[in-house]
Amino acid sequence: MTEAAILSARGLTKEFKGFVAVNNVDLDVRRGSIHALIGPNGAGKTTCFNLLTKFLQPTSGAITYNGRDITGLSSADIARLGLVRSFQISAVFPNLTVLENVRIALQRRRGDSYDFWRSETVLREYDDEARSHIADVGLTAFTDERAGELSYGRKRALEIATTLALNPEMLLLDEPMAGMTQEDVERISALIRRIATNRTILMVEHNLSVVANLSDHITVLARGEVLAQGDYATVSKDPKVIDAYIGAGHG
Incomplete structure (x- = not known):
């Protein structure tokens, strides 16, 4: 090397x-x-x-x-x-919002399971960092939109945001x-x-x-x-x- x-x-x-x-x-x-x-x-x-x-x-x-x-x-x-790979085919949860998608990636990085049933209060702990990653990829205006409703290019940006959340x-x-x-x-x-x-x-x-x-x-x-x-x-x-x-x- x-x-x-x-x-x-x-x-x-x-x-x-x-x-x-x-x-x-x-x-x-x-x-x-x-x-x-x-x-x-x-x-x-x-x-x-x-x-x-x-x-x-x-x-x-x-x-x-x-x-x-x-x-x-x-x-x-x-x-x-x-060493993290981002996929050719956009890999996002279409029925969740942009914020929720990035929040899940943050849960994963911190070793938490995909606890969709966790209290909203607990999940809000991830919001500030999630919003920061969303801003990094230019999707702040789409934070509360469902991922499935985004254009193809914005889905790819969201995918990169979820990848960045893994640090x-x-x-x-x-x-x-x-x-x-x-x-x-x-x-x-x-x-x-x-x-x-x-x-x-x-x-x-x-x-x-x-x-x-x-x-x-x-x-x-x-x-x-x-x-x-x-x-x-x-x-x-x-x-x-x-x-x-x-x-x-x-x-």
Whole structure:
């Protein structure tokens, strides 16, 4: 692991019944950076992301976080260490308000069970902190709205607020801009830049303009292997990267 890396992988490999989806990937995510994992369809991005977030176990290789080997740990274990994943499909309780959704995340962080029947007085202890997270993602005006009635982009913002309530040191975002309007993309991009000021972010993202605008460092995968690494100016000019995207039907 390099000295500045918070999350590292060495020789990360995943086979599915003889098919090698991720092959001998080495990766270092620098502390305090926004690191993007990109590549054409079928490149192995999602599998690699699932390995790093421990939703899959690698066939071989090792993953370290803050200098600790987390290869054998579960996703719940690494979340407790401060490595938290936000999901591609918005994961909120649609019939609860924005405030109630964030409050549940705060209960979880503090080790309380999901006690929906707890007294309102007890639950109000979480309100100030919940409102602070809601303000951080620009949803103050929607605090008392049901989550199910929010626009898609605002649901994603709420999801990030519930993730922030877990107080992660590192946030892993799975295609945060998928299915968004341009207005939502701009709003969530600004949000990611803001929350990255005091934490590390690793994201899988298809939108290359978002990657160009947000990322400090990029790892490009193709056919399960690392094709190129560096900043956007470097990787976007790499002939191997251009060939991989054009060959896969992507501009």
